[in-house]
Amino acid sequence: MLRLFTRSTRNIPLCQRFSSTLTADKYPNIKRGDFGKINDEDINHFSKILSPNQLITDSNDITGYNQDWMKKYIGQSKLVLKPKTTEQVSEILKYCNQRKLAVVPQGGNTGLVGGSVPVFDEIVISLASMNNIRSFDQSSGILKVDAGVILENADNYLSENGYIFPLDLGAKGSCFVGGNVATNAGGLRLLRYGSLHGSVLGLEVVLADGTIYNSMHSLRKDNTGYDLKQLFIGSEGSLGIITGVSILCPAxxxxxxxxxxxLENYEQVTKCFQKAKSELGEILSAFEFMDKDSQLLAAQTLKTTHPLCQDDIEGIESVPEYPFYVLLETSGSNKEHDDIKLEKFLEDVMESEIVVDGTVSQDEQQLKTLWTWREGIAEASQQFGGVYKYDVSLPLDSMYKLVESVKERLNELELSSTEDNKKPVYEAVGYGHIGDGNLHLNVAVREYNKEVEKALEPFVYEFIESHKGSISAEHGLGFQKKNYIKYSKSETEINMMKDLKKHYDPNGILNPYKYI
Incomplete structure (x- = not known):
């Protein structure tokens, strides 16, 4: 073990200043589409489909549905509908399509690219009331749920039956299963369980005209015709509203x-990952990396002792001076077998000086504590006012170069000072899922700032294009990235996507101003 160093606390005020500017005002080049406007007759019609407590018209009650959790995107919806059945969703969309009333499907509203909130006055269709677990087959591990089931609730249900949901996210206590599928969320254990494109067996989806597509009965192997459900996984509500999910869950x-x-440098992080794949093999379930600044950021909100600190201190001063950190998880069916493999792996990476320090959880509580230092980064990134989040895929050898390039660019720019005479950018940090080449670049700011945004975009996307990466690894395109899809997809691919949109939603009522 190397001696641990301390770092002086930075005296930065914790100001929480979020923008209250409407999305439509922040981006005046976006014009409202040729959609109908809600009137009393529309409200009366929806009242015949839904009960009074399923319609929200009070402006105060609608506020939470009109903005994303980062408070970066703020819409102007005057109506929220909360259907309880697929048939109600069908009736709603059938009417909206006839009237050309634009709608926004909304799950737990934990998205990071503005995909689940209105831009103008679109009707919000919340799936929160569709939260039933429909069935579970103990033999096959196939779970069927409503789209509004919270991810953590689904996993807790499966836990009682000896199974696990094949997806885990930091927002698991708030996000909905339907929203996870609609955005093709990747999560912390994609390395072990793969993407939702593989684990989702069937879907129930309501199309723009009210037609119900149902493949919930699908078996694990079905080689008859097109695999239509794949169209809706990751489509972000642009082709239909997912109301039910059938998914294969592992033991x-x-x-x-x-x-x-x-670890001392990023090269050692990649070497450590190569060793982990080789020596841990089938029991390796997660491999997360974090840079030092991300841990310093997390320390200011967690206010606990860092896992690798040898002294009884808390906060920033407890974070050692290692440039990089790795959180590695193994999971299997035989503890003795797993412990032996992990111990041998750790001995090897320490002896070869790939890793210079480390600790291993001894019980369930320590395991959760270690995970908080990885999962806590996202929330910590916005503690100073706001955060620009980029969720991208890159080849491993160039992944962290993006963070370094962004840091250098922000340092070089002459950015205007804010009211308190401090630079608007607080910190740029990098962390993510090494196992699937997914980098999370977070630029923490004191307030959302046009100069910062211009410095980052399209710079970040141009870097990704030049390194043959993807501008979105798991958060989707939403409103934030819709104009930048060309950096990841060819003109042919984009045109094919537009053709699908025109075919399934010719009036363009489903989640307009997003995706493409």
Missing amino acids: RPKSVNVAFLG
């Missing part, structure tokens, strides 16, 4: 270990 691991490691 819950009986043994879980988490190791938290300190």
